[in-house]
Amino acid sequence: MTRKPVVGVGRYTSPDATVSAIRRGVMDMIGAARPSIADPFLPRKIEEGRLDDIRECIGCNICVSGEVIGAPMRCTQNPTMGEEWRCGWHPESIPARRSKESFLVVGAGPAGLEAARALGQRGARVILAEARDALGGRVADEYRLPGIAAWARVRDWRVGQIDKMRNVEVFKARRMAAADVLGFGAARVVIATGSRWRSDGFGRTNRTAIPGTDRPNVHTPHDIMADVLPADPVVIFDDDHYYMGGVLAEALRVAGRQVTLVTPAALASIWTEATLEQWRIQKRLLELGVDVIASHNLIAVNDGAVELACQFTERRRTLPAAGIVMVTSRLPDDALYEDLVADDRALADAGIADVSRVGDCLAPGTIAAAVHAGHRFARELTLALGDAVPFAVESIVPRILTKRRAPMERRTA
Numbered sequence: 001m002t003r004k005p006v007v008g009v010g011r012y013t014s015p016d017a018t019v020s021a022i023r024r025g026v027m028d029m030i031g032a033a034r035p036s037i038a039d040p041f042l043p044r045k046i047e048e049g050r051l052d053d054i055r056e057c058i059g060c061n062i063c064v065s066g067e068v069i070g071a072p073m074r075c076t077q078n079p080t081m082g083e084e085w086r087c088g089w090h091p092e093s094i095p096a097r098r099s100k101e102s103f104l105v106v107g108a109g110p111a112g113l114e115a116a117r118a119l120g121q122r123g124a125r126v127i128l129a130e131a132r133d134a135l136g137g138r139v140a141d142e143y144r145l146p147g148i149a150a151w152a153r154v155r156d157w158r159v160g161q162i163d164k165m166r167n168v169e170v171f172k173a174r175r176m177a178a179a180d181v182l183g184f185g186a187a188r189v190v191i192a193t194g195s196r197w198r199s200d201g202f203g204r205t206n207r208t209a210i211p212g213t214d215r216p217n218v219h220t221p222h223d224i225m226a227d228v229l230p231a232d233p234v235v236i237f238d239d240d241h242y243y244m245g246g247v248l249a250e251a252l253r254v255a256g257r258q259v260t261l262v263t264p265a266a267l268a269s270i271w272t273e274a275t276l277e278q279w280r281i282q283k284r285l286l287e288l289g290v291d292v293i294a295s296h297n298l299i300a301v302n303d304g305a306v307e308l309a310c311q312f313t314e315r316r317r318t319l320p321a322a323g324i325v326m327v328t329s330r331l332p333d334d335a336l337y338e339d340l341v342a343d344d345r346a347l348a349d350a351g352i353a354d355v356s357r358v359g360d361c362l363a364p365g366t367i368a369a370a371v372h373a374g375h376r377f378a379r380e381l382t383l384a385l386g387d388a389v390p391f392a393v394e395s396i397v398p399r400i401l402t403k404r405r406a407p408m409e410r411r412t413a
């Protein structure tokens with residue numbers, strides 16, 4: 001059709017798929033923006049045949065969301081992205097630690113895996129303990145939901161890297177109590193035990209529990225991911241507004257349930273406007289036959305029904321519901337952390353210098369935030385913030401005033 005070079009994009013992350021598209025003549029050149037954000041050393045790793053070391057983009061578009069919401073840019077897979085200049089974080093290297101201190105990381109979700117991996121990269125002796133028999137935490141559950149299978153790469157890349165490290169030991173199927181942690185003999189303890197979804201409806205819109213949510217037919221996303229499916233018809237109350245409400249609606253509809261998604265927002269999964277996915281999500285839900293009731297709060301769970309109230313008029317309506325799924329907010333799973341820090345003397349006797357918590361266990365958030373927190377811990381070894389600005393600040397002085405190049409100022413803690 002043309003003799004001109006054809007250049008395309010499409011989140012090509014696999015070298016095989018990339019080469020195949022070129023060899024088959026589909027494209028002459030492939031642009032790889034997100035794959036290069038997730039792994040700036042992608043071309044070099046291909047060149048050196050280090051394909052296992054490539055940190056593949058998962059397609060989550062958290063990078064784009066920073067621009068849309070006016071927040072610093074982040075990448076779920078590459079926690080150094082955006083911190084190269086202001087924190088001096090190199091995507092591939094971390095200064096080795098001289099200290100011989102050992103670390104115990106409890107919890108192998110996104111934060112714990114990244115903390116253990118990055119500490120291991122620094123040469124520290126690390127024990128990673130996971131309560132379940134599979135690594136990955138929330139990612140190990142969520143990647144099985146519709147459309148987000150690639151999110152398993154958050155776990156897979158980190159597990160692959162840890163497998164190569166002789167200084168990182170992994171214990172699975174071992175739920176740690178405070179006494180176990182004290183007996184481990186590690187100098188520093190990192191708690192990354194994640195979070196759990198609330199079932200009582202507390203969240204952005206409702207600052208107290210919704211009446212009737214203590215009924216056995218009220219579920220959380222954890223139930224659905226554990227294959228405990230609600231009775232038909234199902235009402236999903238989404239006051240979280242990111243992807244979870246939408247993907248659960250799709251999963252339950254595909255499982256044959258009649259699904260209504262109720263949200264106080266004006267659109268289904270409205271926060272995904274920031275990741276450029278909202279239109280696709282709502283289109284897909286409507287095409288699958290999911291009813292979307294927007295701008296309504298869920299105010300009570302009754303026998304076989306839920307009561308809704310319009311966000312604008314407060315006009316009420318009743319909706320049949322045999323099963324209800326609450327996607328509202330999460331609570332940190334921090335009982336182990338609280339047990340440990342409650343007894344200073346026991347910590348001192350055990351030789352534990354420091355207990356930290358990272359990721360959802362400290363503040364439930366995105367997977368990107370959890371990975372960043374785990375990485376930051378390994379870099380800085382403490383999350384305590386002092387008064388000093390802990391990153392470099394760029395000062396832009398207009399040339400018209402200075403008549404010379406604007407200086408860059410680097411202020412670090």
Ligand code: SF4
Pocket residue numbers: 033034035037038056057058059060061062063064074075076077078
């Ligand atoms: S934020 Fe997500 S989509 Fe963007 S580059 Fe990173 S992994 Fe890929």
